[in-house]
Every structure is written in structure tokens, then in C-alpha cells.
Amino acid sequence: MDAEVENSTERRARSTAALAEKPDGVVEAIAGIAQVTPAEILEILPEGAAVIAAKEEFAAIWTDLTAWGKVLFIVHTEDIVLEAEGSLPEGSEGHGWFNIHGDSPIGGHIKKDNCASVTFVDRAFHGRRSCSVWFMNAKGSAMFKVFVRRDENRELIGEQLKKFEALRDSYKTQ
Structure with missing residues (x-):
């Protein structure tokens, strides 16, 4: 071998x-x-728990996510897990960046070309179902993640969950 x-x-x-x-x-x-x-x-992960979309789908997926309402946006590095709750603003490309600005606490500049794929993750997390969209880099780490939020009873918000499942399912055959 x-x-x-x-x-x-x-x-x-x-x-x-x-x-x-x-x-x-x-x-x-x-x-x-x-x-x-x-x-x-x-x-x-078990079949269906991680559905991968091509990096070329970045903008289309981002645009879909802007219609989800308030989401949980997470950046997880070895030094920090940064969580921000808010709606994702529309994005535009310029000067090598995907720029996001709007009436939301979530804003800034994303190096879109570093995205190698987008993975829809549907798995248990500490005993509860968790659904998220991971924008992955070529090093095999998440650049950032967008999570379906939970309600006051810690249940996934139904409307967002339906949007997550529909978007994920549109990439299952690719």
C-alpha cells in the first residue's frame, strides 16, 4: 500500500x-x-447529513439565505467562536471581495474566491437536530456558517427549516 x-x-x-x-x-x-x-x-457523516454544492453556487446560495430572516451567523476559528444573529444583507462583488452591508449586525467583506464548496449540514448537535450551511475553504475548514435559528423552546424555526430543506434538496442530485 x-x-x-x-x-x-x-x-x-x-x-x-x-x-x-x-x-x-x-x-x-x-x-x-x-x-x-x-x-x-x-x-x-451518514448519507444525507452533509450535502455539498459547488463553489460556483456561492452567490445563488447567499441570495437565497438573504430571504430567511434572522439567522445565526458563526465564524469558528481556533481562537474564537463568534456568533451574530441577524438577517443576511444582499452581497455585491468588488475589488476581489463579496461585500455585505445593510441594516443588520452582519456585515463586512468575504474573500469569495477562497470558497471551495458549500455544505448543507443536517445532524444532531448535543442531542438536538441542527441545520446549517457551511461555506468551506480549500483547507477543509468553514469560512463561516449560517444556522437555522431556534425559537424560545429551542426548536428549529419551522419556516427557516423548510427553506433550508428546500435549498439543500435542490443540490442533492448535483
């Missing part, structure tokens, strides 16, 4: 073991334990 295949096999075995240890845990933490990328953990 050549070293590349062996490495891939070992990485998958570590990923599978770490996910089995905490199947509803934080993906980045599971990836850290397995010494793999978050993308490698998403790849081994």
Missing part, C-alpha cells in the same frame, strides 16, 4: 473513531481529536 493511500486510510479511521466517540459534538473539536480537517468529518 502506498503512503498516500495508507495516510488516507489512517485519517479516515481516526475520523470514524473520533466521530463515534461524540457523534453529536462540535465538528471542529472532533476533527482536532482525529487530527483531520472539519471537511473530513463532514464527509463521513
Whole structure:
């Protein structure tokens, strides 16, 4: 067995073991334990739990997300998990950035060209269903994530959940 295949096999075995240890845990933490990328953990989730869209769908997916109302926007690095709740503003491209500005606490500039894919994630998180859209970079990490929000009873908001499922399902056959 050549070293590349062996490495891939070992990485998958570590990923599978770490996910089995905490199947509803934080993906980045599971990836850290397995010494793999978050993308490698998403790849081994049960069928349908992670649906991947091509990077060329970035703008179309973003536009759809702007109609969801208030969402939970998360940037998760090794140093911080930043959470912001608000509506996603329309975006426009300029000077190599995808610029988002509007009447929302969520705003700024996204290096759209760093997006390698967009993954729709539907899995248990600490015992509850969690649905999110992950904009992934080529290093296998999330640039940022957009989550379906929860109501006062900690249940997923039905209208957003329907929009998530419809958008995700439109990419299942691709």
C-alpha cells in the first residue's frame, strides 16, 4: 500500500473513531481529536447529513439565505467562536471581495474566491437536530456558517427549516 493511500486510510479511521466517540459534538473539536480537517468529518457523516454544492453556487446560495430572516451567523476559528444573529444583507462583488452591508449586525467583506464548496449540514448537535450551511475553504475548514435559528423552546424555526430543506434538496442530485 502506498503512503498516500495508507495516510488516507489512517485519517479516515481516526475520523470514524473520533466521530463515534461524540457523534453529536462540535465538528471542529472532533476533527482536532482525529487530527483531520472539519471537511473530513463532514464527509463521513451518514448519507444525507452533509450535502455539498459547488463553489460556483456561492452567490445563488447567499441570495437565497438573504430571504430567511434572522439567522445565526458563526465564524469558528481556533481562537474564537463568534456568533451574530441577524438577517443576511444582499452581497455585491468588488475589488476581489463579496461585500455585505445593510441594516443588520452582519456585515463586512468575504474573500469569495477562497470558497471551495458549500455544505448543507443536517445532524444532531448535543442531542438536538441542527441545520446549517457551511461555506468551506480549500483547507477543509468553514469560512463561516449560517444556522437555522431556534425559537424560545429551542426548536428549529419551522419556516427557516423548510427553506433550508428546500435549498439543500435542490443540490442533492448535483
